[in-house]
Amino acid sequence: MNSQEIHDTIYQMGQQANAAAHALAVLSAEKKNDILRAMAAGLRSRSGEILEANAKDIAAGEARGLTSAMLDRLRLDADRIDAIAGGIEQVAELADPVGEELDKKVMGNGMEIQQVRVPIGVIGIIYESRPNVTSDAAVLCLKSGNATILRGGSEAIHSNRAIADALQAGGEPAGLPANAIQLIPFTDRESVAVLAGMDKWLDLIIPRGGKGLIETVVSLARMPVIKHYDGICHTFVEAEADQEMAVKITVDAKTQKPSVCNALETLLVEEKIADEFLPKVAEALWAKNVELRGDDRTQQILGDKVVAATEEDWSTEYLDYILSVKVVADQDAAVAHINTYGSQHSDCIVTTNEENAERFLRTVDSACVYHNVSTRFSDGEEYGFGAEIGISTDKLHARGPMALRELTSYQYRVRGNGQTKS
Amino acid sequence: MNSQEIHDTIYQMGQQANAAAHALAVLSAEKKNDILRAMAAGLRSRSGEILEANAKDIAAGEARGLTSAMLDRLRLDADRIDAIAGGIEQVAELADPVGEELDKKVMGNGMEIQQVRVPIGVIGIIYESRPNVTSDAAVLCLKSGNATILRGGSEAIHSNRAIADALQAGGEPAGLPANAIQLIPFTDRESVAVLAGMDKWLDLIIPRGGKGLIETVVSLARMPVIKHYDGICHTFVEAEADQEMAVKITVDAKTQKPSVCNALETLLVEEKIADEFLPKVAEALWAKNVELRGDDRTQQILGDKVVAATEEDWSTEYLDYILSVKVVADQDAAVAHINTYGSQHSDCIVTTNEENAERFLRTVDSACVYHNVSTRFSDGEEYGFGAEIGISTDKLHARGPMALRELTSYQYRVRGNGQTKS
Numbered sequence: 001m002n003s004q005e006i007h008d009t010i011y012q013m014g015q016q017a018n019a020a021a022h023a024l025a026v027l028s029a030e031k032k033n034d035i036l037r038a039m040a041a042g043l044r045s046r047s048g049e050i051l052e053a054n055a056k057d058i059a060a061g062e063a064r065g066l067t068s069a070m071l072d073r074l075r076l077d078a079d080r081i082d083a084i085a086g087g088i089e090q091v092a093e094l095a096d097p098v099g100e101e102l103d104k105k106v107m108g109n110g111m112e113i114q115q116v117r118v119p120i121g122v123i124g125i126i127y128e129s130r131p132n133v134t135s136d137a138a139v140l141c142l143k144s145g146n147a148t149i150l151r152g153g154s155e156a157i158h159s160n161r162a163i164a165d166a167l168q169a170g171g172e173p174a175g176l177p178a179n180a181i182q183l184i185p186f187t188d189r190e191s192v193a194v195l196a197g198m199d200k201w202l203d204l205i206i207p208r209g210g211k212g213l214i215e216t217v218v219s220l221a222r223m224p225v226i227k228h229y230d231g232i233c234h235t236f237v238e239a240e241a242d243q244e245m246a247v248k249i250t251v252d253a254k255t256q257k258p259s260v261c262n263a264l265e266t267l268l269v270e271e272k273i274a275d276e277f278l279p280k281v282a283e284a285l286w287a288k289n290v291e292l293r294g295d296d297r298t299q300q301i302l303g304d305k306v307v308a309a310t311e312e313d314w315s316t317e318y319l320d321y322i323l324s325v326k327v328v329a330d331q332d333a334a335v336a337h338i339n340t341y342g343s344q345h346s347d348c349i350v351t352t353n354e355e356n357a358e359r360f361l362r363t364v365d366s367a368c369v370y371h372n373v374s375t376r377f378s379d380g381e382e383y384g385f386g387a388e389i390g391i392s393t394d395k396l397h398a399r400g401p402m403a404l405r406e407l408t409s410y411q412y413r414v415r416g417n418g419q420t421k422s
Numbered sequence: 423m424n425s426q427e428i429h430d431t432i433y434q435m436g437q438q439a440n441a442a443a444h445a446l447a448v449l450s451a452e453k454k455n456d457i458l459r460a461m462a463a464g465l466r467s468r469s470g471e472i473l474e475a476n477a478k479d480i481a482a483g484e485a486r487g488l489t490s491a492m493l494d495r496l497r498l499d500a501d502r503i504d505a506i507a508g509g510i511e512q513v514a515e516l517a518d519p520v521g522e523e524l525d526k527k528v529m530g531n532g533m534e535i536q537q538v539r540v541p542i543g544v545i546g547i548i549y550e551s552r553p554n555v556t557s558d559a560a561v562l563c564l565k566s567g568n569a570t571i572l573r574g575g576s577e578a579i580h581s582n583r584a585i586a587d588a589l590q591a592g593g594e595p596a597g598l599p600a601n602a603i604q605l606i607p608f609t610d611r612e613s614v615a616v617l618a619g620m621d622k623w624l625d626l627i628i629p630r631g632g633k634g635l636i637e638t639v640v641s642l643a644r645m646p647v648i649k650h651y652d653g654i655c656h657t658f659v660e661a662e663a664d665q666e667m668a669v670k671i672t673v674d675a676k677t678q679k680p681s682v683c684n685a686l687e688t689l690l691v692e693e694k695i696a697d698e699f700l701p702k703v704a705e706a707l708w709a710k711n712v713e714l715r716g717d718d719r720t721q722q723i724l725g726d727k728v729v730a731a732t733e734e735d736w737s738t739e740y741l742d743y744i745l746s747v748k749v750v751a752d753q754d755a756a757v758a759h760i761n762t763y764g765s766q767h768s769d770c771i772v773t774t775n776e777e778n779a780e781r782f783l784r785t786v787d788s789a790c791v792y793h794n795v796s797t798r799f800s801d802g803e804e805y806g807f808g809a810e811i812g813i814s815t816d817k818l819h820a821r822g823p824m825a826l827r828e829l830t831s832y833q834y835r836v837r838g839n840g841q842t843k844s
Contacts, residue, residue, distance in 0.1 A: 105806065113805055
């Protein structure tokens, strides 16, 4: 494929997606749910083809020497396909945000202004290896009335194509508009650049993957991007903390699932209680094989077993059994540290002092702030949103857990009887 | 100034703005209103210096041969300064969106999730000639708890600097944090590029100006941009319209103030009534000296006085006494035309048929859709928002009139008593 062909193919997909989006925008919730259930059935009935396609990706991955962890993320089996289909059926059960009235008022001149939730339109999703994202992302976009253009990674191209085809073909008999779910057939870098530049047809682009991918999309995109960057999450144990609770919350946030963005990366301890608290929390963390990297004061208190933290540690998302630890003079120092080194994701204070807790919640500039709750709860499902498309570290449009509501825009509908300005 | 100095100066302003934003975020509404009133007083008390600075800009503009219209936009006098100060006092009277509770619920595990409006943080505003934007934009951002970095055009640099200084100096004795309002001292293109690339410190960038400026910012920006593009607004006169009302609305939307984005640019008339309606509306428009550019059918009905519309006319924002006119087969054709050639700004249907009206409102993909109301009402003040920063033609975060509420983000505050996932 030459550049012109890549460009033309993607722009044609854009125009088709735009037509699909207009058709999707007026479907009732009931209709969309019927379509979703038909898509789930379509996926199940085509599981043979999907597994065959997946076998090609696995073989290619083995030939390319992918690690076993990477191959595992790539691999599908009957259970995994059933789980993907089950996920679609769960989305069908969620409330439809489209059509919700956000505001309504009658102005002095008699015109009535109604603000109503509407779909965004066409959403581009750029993602890496896991083929289940093909379905998860497309389905959430569809439920909220949006058309999707998907661009997956090369390792999963056969699986992604089989899944996208199964969803579109499965949904069409139930009323899914043509081209509502399209997968870009190219996996080179150029297709990312073309998609990110296509603001004529794309209303939003969401990169789902590592920092490198997000950086690339941010620098190329001409339309809004919603980013799901690192979670450098903190827990601040304040002088008046219930220390037993603080140990429990720290251990949970660090070790319950260290590989995710809402896991704890830095523990901040108020100086007044450091001598008493640090040995307790260290014992519990060491029992879970967590490596501690501390500042001078932490090393003084806990001894040689603590590695010296470097400046870089404070802004590192380990996603591993490693925790940086710092003793801070007071709450202001803790908040300053979080607002400087954190990633505005999820941060917690443990204290019995309500006033200090409220001050922490107000002054920490992060998407999710917690008082006496593990940061691991930053999650669409835990927030009662059902499925989520990710945790946005942006401040515009969507912040924190991003679910169906965040996949919508709004429109003002104004009704009158001849109002003019003259 | 060399590139490195421009870069360093703007990044230092960014860091300072970030500190100011954290201080602003926790100010009470009362405090911010005191500051705003002090800023208004500061502006009035420094009107001598501002007029002196403005005289320099006017002299430079005359030397450079600016048109008299451009010079008029640039010119300040005692009345205009008083009007700017009055505008600040009006913003002080508006409700503060910060701190508003958007949602609150208690989950099964007992944790309480509260969603609260918070400021965005640091907002960059890039604008062109009018010096009053310096105050209007900074003041709306401040009321909503945000710090601003302003970058005005070269023609108004002295006036802008004098106004920004007066606002900051006037506000500080009342508690305005240092560096809450900063003006970039450079007016070259490079400063736009540096600002648009500074996602480390800038949360949002808003270009206020012509299409060229917006395009430049869109292609350079690494942070969210809210765009205020053209308004290619339509009125569709449906077969069952009250034709007298349709004439009134058409004339108002086109001629009451043709130079603004919510003015009418294209009239669509349903074929069934074209023979009857077009002569009536043409007579009223010609009486106001509006030039009509029509499709074949319009020319057949109205004769030689109608210029033949080209393909380009359908996507042109005239901002002048010119109107393109097209006869369409039915409502579907009208909606398809609007969704193809429009700019998703403001579009209207005139009809007595409620069902058709509702279908139009649902299927036209624009920020503001009207039934029997002139498109000229797309305006923050008319919508009851008080002052506005512009009309967003974006679909994310802010759509349509963008006011104080749209200058905020939100944060989830979660309170518990030791909840963990383990």
